[in-house]
Amino acid sequence: MANALPLARQAGYQPDRTKETLCKPGEAHVPSKCLLIVLDGLGDRSYARFGHLTPLASARTPALDALAARGASGLYHAGSLGQALPSENAHFAMFGYELCDFPGRGALEALGSGVELAPGEVAVLAHFVSLENVDGRARLVQDLPRADAAEAKACIAAAGTFAHDGVQVRFHQTKGLFGVLVLSGGALDPRVTDSNPMRDGRFLSAVVPRAEAAADPATRRTAAALTAYLRFAHQALSCLPENAARTARGLAPLNGLVSQRAGRLKPVTPFARRFGLKGASLASGAVFKGLAAYLGLDFVRARETGDAEADMFERLHLARELLSGDVGFLHLHTKAPDEAAHTKDPVAKLAVIEALDRALARGLAPFLDDPEVLTVVTADHSTPSCGQLVHSGEPVPLTFCGPGVRRDGLSRFDEVTAAAGALGPVRGTELMALILNALDRCRLAGIHDTPESLDYWPGDFDPFRL
């Protein structure tokens, strides 16, 4: 039986349960709120010009480094390693929702742009482009042609509405030549392929049902309606007087549309119900507004002035106000690193990272000094600032900082240093689970105080009545 005793007892250790084992006042304090700062597309690859470091690792980032030194770091991937995720899919997982339940970017953009989607309607991202006919196949000449507001208006007037086999198709403009196609009327299904090849010079792909829905009549009907619409749009736009004028000026005609990322809204458990925290998103862009509306987060539109440092500083100021109210989880987002990376200039990305760090140096201290706030900094995905990929599949650095968070002694915030951190590898919805854990709100497995399986504890349960 002696072997069953804890090793310390066997060695004669007798704890004094009246003193040393009790926490000192304040020692067990845990934060009650979370600030999640997402530096969009921060992760990158290594480049010879930076001595084989990433832009983040070669940037001067004293504020991020100080944050890492006060907390625990790890490497985060919102999906699985190697998977290249768009921001909206990554954020869906970061907010604690499984990627398989993602409703599609088309549906979120519609929601964020004020387009009402009725149950069953399908929303598809679409924009006007320049195409050419090569032996009956459509080739993308210019994915992003320049156009003024009058030209965009003429395109929408000529090819904005269509009907085929009882399916109504309507183009809702979100900005310039970009918009959302809403398909309505009868049984429809968004499991169709994209036509957008995403790169100039490539051929458009046929719109067909995805393999898992190949036999589904609603999906086939959706693909057929979308195909008929895209053919109609090409014909209608080709006759447009504005395009004749563009051609005469040496500009590519706006003679087609490309489509991608079809989706449909489906029932979802609101964020506050799932996690027991009132959530808010401080971001810009229709897709974030749509995601916030979908999950029940308050949306606070952040300004985009082109000055990454000033914009981040203003966001941090707004974050103080929001977290001093009833917001328990605040998502603070900047897309500046991602946009810099998309210019395919690693030096521009490094400069943006340093600008953001200067804002953090000025604005982060109040959060770190507030015992009620858990500060988490990470990115949604990697965006390589060289090469042909849009986004890439490497994990990104993640740091937790706040009362009770383990300190791992790392003194740098970058993609390689973080691999040695105490958080280890963190994936998908684990981020939200770790946040609940750090706020002392995680549920002990097997405990059921509500009929639903909620992520947080204690749940919003009905009291036992006598």
Ligand SMILES: [Zn+2]
């Ligand atoms: Zn991007």
